[in-house]
Amino acid sequence: MLSRTADHLYWMARYMERAENTARMLDVNYQTALLPQSADMAEQGWRGLLSISELTHAFHKKYDKVSADNVMDFMVRDVANPSSIVACLRAARENARAVRGALTTEVWETQNQTWLEFNRLLAGPAFRKDPSALFEWVKFRSHLSRGVTVGTMLQDEALHFLRIGTFLERADNTARLLDVKFHALTSGEFYGMQQTQTMNGMRQTQMIARDQPEFDFYHWSAILRSVSGFEVYRKVYRNVIRPEKVAELLILRADMPRSLAACICEVVNNLHHVANEQSGETLRRAGRLHADLQYARIDEILATGLHAFLTQFLDRVGDVGYGISRDFLVPVAA
Incomplete structure (x- = not known):
């Protein structure tokens, strides 16, 4: 296999997994923040989330205050943040497009539809109205991507680099x-x-x-x-x-x-x-x-x-x- 093809497959899988992991952490932090606790403890939870992804410095260059809204905006919809969900899904889709011929139709359509649908959800009120529902959707699309990959692709080098x-x-x-x-x-x-x-x-x-x-x-x-x-x-x-x-x-x-x-x-x-x-x-x-x-x-x-x-x-x-x-x-x- 060409190293460039392997590179795109490898990073397509990593970015899709990273989007899911970010959604998981945001969802848990959002749910935990609803528990009875002091404002300082709630803020520490959001600071910890930035620390996990090593984004504390990048966040403070853009925002003055660590709050639930600011962190979720930064980690979900900020295209300038390479670890945000929108940036990860875009990178996964672009890597998939670059090696379209190495993927089955089902795998490509799943990646492409995930990117298009996520942008539609961000443009509407869904994110602000119910963040947990959006995070669950991202996790579901990641599960779907992995399932379609394992279920439709030949078990050759392409699949191994994805895994x-x-x-x-x-x-x-x-x-x-x-x-x-x-x-x-x-x-x-x-x-x-x-x-x-x-x-x-x-x-x-x-x-x-x-x-x-x-x-x-x-x-x-x-x-x-x-x-x-x-x-x-x-x-x-x-x-x-x-x-x-x-x-x-x-x-x-x-x-x-x-x-x-x-x-x-x-x-x-x-x-x-x-x-x-x-x-x-x-x-x-x-x-x-x-x-x-x-x-x-x-x-x-x-x-x-x-x-x-x-x-x-x-x-x-x-x-x-x-x-x-x-x-x-x-x-x-x-």
Whole structure:
């Protein structure tokens, strides 16, 4: 496959996934902001959302105040913000148009219709009237795009590059979400760390709440819902929502579709299918990251520091992404 074609397919998938992830985070933040809380706490939620996407500086260059309306305008309809939903859907559609011949009719029509319909929705009162409905629509269109891709495309290199882009973007986003939200909710003001000794003599690290407000349950639920993990958590753990179990589910559970372990597993599997003579080092690094997640334990991660672990994970994912670009895609100009 031509590197330019692979590049467009890879970034088409990444931008579509990024649009969905942005919609998920905005929806959860919007719902959480409706809970009884101080104005400062509500503002911190919106600041955290900007921090996840590393857009705090860009936001403040355009807006003086962090508010729900300003952040949603910036993250949904600002074409100058490359991470906004409108910019991501436009980029996904343009990348799809560039490789129209490599896609099935159903895949192209889904991408094109999503872009056209989203602009129609933004032009009307739908966004202001019910933001959650718009975010649900974006998520549905992303699900549809993935389903049509898997259901209609030949399982060749084109599909593998689409899958690599999807899961690399998803891993990056899940790690950023966990890092920012856990830092905000597990600050020393709310939680302490306690080590307990199990019957086999091993020490286990546990987060202990300190005078947690009653609505804290809803914040942890919101994190799970942002990755469609609330029902999964209930099925797997069958107990109250505990921070260390949320971290375990979203980092180490390979059967959780949006966990770091599941995403990196998909990246490695698809990389194997497109491997070439110069991609050995990239495949080795991706495989090493997969192995580290496969054999990690959540108590060890928490004991050494979740923030440090996630920061290192993001660096390694970025390194794998750079390797993929170098080995398969159009070289980025220095």
